[in-house]
Amino acid sequence: MTLFDPPAPLAERLRPRTVAEVVGQTHLLGPGKPLTRVLGSGRLGSLILWGPPGVGKTTLARLLAGEVGAHFIPLSAVTAGVKDVREAVTEAERLRGRGQKTILFLDEIHRFNKAQQDALLPHVESGLLTLIGATTENPSFEVNPALRSRARTLVLEALKPEEVRGLLERALTDPRGLSGVTAEPEALDLLARLAEGDARRALSTLEVASTLSNPVTPDAITEAFGRHLPQMDKNGEDFYNLISALHKSVRGSHVDGALYWLARMVEGGADPLYVARRVVRMAAEDIGLADPQALRLCIAARDTVEFLGSPEGDLALAQAVVYLALAPKSNSVYVAWKTALNAVREGESLPxxxxxxxxxxxxxxxxxxxxxxxxxxxxxxxxxxxxxxxxxxxxxxxxxxxxxxxxxxxxxxxxxxxxxxxxxxxxx
Incomplete structure (x- = not known):
């Protein structure tokens, strides 16, 4: 080992070698669970693995290919294109002549556009390729219905804190891990919470912390982890779930919940003007005429965000959200308007x-x-x-x-x- 031949990252060194070593996902890999039954049958169909980062989607795909004795072709939708798919098809046809099955693993499959996803269809349908796609995005929105109908979607879950902690303990004792490094129990507890179920981030942080302190202390974990930013894909399902949580907290008059979800969105990098527009919508939909001033305040908050930007304008959004949560609620105009629109759309255009x-x-x-x-x-x-x-x-x-x-x-x-x-x- 030299300076020009550094060791692989800890997360890569500790990658499970067998399905039995996989941490978490017991709802898929426990006795009688879906993947356990599939592996028992020896027949693996196409799969979409949907879950947050660092939960083992790539690892699981590799292990499944090994369990069924299939050739494994990994591609990333970030860099691959139709040309790469064609090359994989050519290789799969060659191997099929030898009686060898081929699994095409497509990481971040949601980044393939419709045409690229369509290029996979005939080969998945014919059985030439067994597709395993991995995505952090909801397949209902990001994977073509035709391709989705030919693959079973399995949801992977974020690791529980106790599962992450067990993985960290393994990193300190496994020969492939951090030889000679120890950690204070409080440091492992802290990292297990901060990682939010992301095994890769947990192991990477532990590796950096081990260079700062041995034994690893909570302070070393905090320094290695860096600033904690809540996970949020600004164009994905998480973003719209946060909007939903904010709206429902306002509607339910829960001030702290509304402020918390707003802070999650702002810290996650959401466009403050988009959030402001949604807050204006809340005033019209759920406050309505119960407090006619609410809409004016929210329009003023939007103008403030546009004028000052972030972070100065964020306080105006917080003020508006608190006001809406405290305000009396009425959706009477919202309901009346929808009913009026339906009456016009479904009725005759009378004189x-x-x-x-x-x-x-x-x-x-x-x-x-x-x-x-x-x-x-x-x-x-x-x-x-x-x-x-x-x-x-x-x-x-x-x-x-x-x-x-x-x-x-x-x-x-x-x-x-x-x-x-x-x-x-x-x-x-």
Missing amino acids: IPLHLRNAPTALMRQQGYGRGYAYYFDDPEGSFRQDYLPDGVQLDLYAPIGEGWEARVTDRWRKLRDAHGDGESAGT
């Missing part, structure tokens, strides 16, 4: 009553446009008696739900319904 039509010309007035219209300020009672919907149409769209500002106008809404002759249909 507008003549008395509601605009009459800017003498010809229009001769045709009856605007005739009989009761102007409210001249004839309030007549204004209430006239129809405001097409002939024969009866709709109950809006009803205040009784929180905040809407609670104060509920009595007026009921009186207006009665005055318009709609009180009976409104249940008042």
Whole structure:
């Protein structure tokens, strides 16, 4: 071993050599579980392995190929293209003549575009290639339906803290690991928590920490780990799950939850203007007329983010999110609007009553446009008696739900319904 021939990283040296050495994924590899049954049958079909980073997708693919005695061709969708797929097909055809099966492993399969994924289809369908794709993204969105239907999707889970800790202990005792290095129990506990189920990151951090201190201390782990940034793919499922968590926390009036998810998004690198737009949507959808000021505040927060940028504008977002979480809630306008849209889309385009039509010309007035219209300020009672919907149409769209500002106008809404002759249909 020389300076120009350094040892492989710890995570690579400790890569499991057999399925029995795999840490975690007991829901797939335990007795009677899916992969255990597949390996027992000796027939491995195409698979999509979906899970977060550092949980063993690549390792598992290699081990599966070895278990069934198949030739293993690894490709990364980051650098590979259709040309590489064709070369793999040529090699698989050559090996098939010798009775050898071929597994094509495509890491980060979600980075292949539709045309590239389609190039795999005929060879997967014919059985020439057994495809194992690995992805951190939801296959429902990132893998073509045709390819997805020909492969079984297996979900890999982040390792539990106790599983990560066991792996760290193995790194200190295994001959392939960190010879002569020890670690304080508190340091291993800390790293097992910080790693968030990512075995690769845990082992890499331990390796760096071992160069800072022996025995490895919590301070060495903190220094080696660096700044903790929450995991978030800004274009992936995690991003939209964080938006969902933020929105649902606001809707549920949980201030701390709303602030926490907002902080996760901001620290994860989300576009603050996009977050601001979603916060404006929350004000319109879930606060509504229960607090008419909420929408104004959120528009002001968006303007502040646009004017100041991040991190200064982030405080305005936090202020808006806290306000929304504390505000009374109403989705009455949201529900009424959706109902109105459905009524228009599903119903007939009925004529507008003549008395509601605009009459800017003498010809229009001769045709009856605007005739009989009761102007409210001249004839309030007549204004209430006239129809405001097409002939024969009866709709109950809006009803205040009784929180905040809407609670104060509920009595007026009921009186207006009665005055318009709609009180009976409104249940008042």
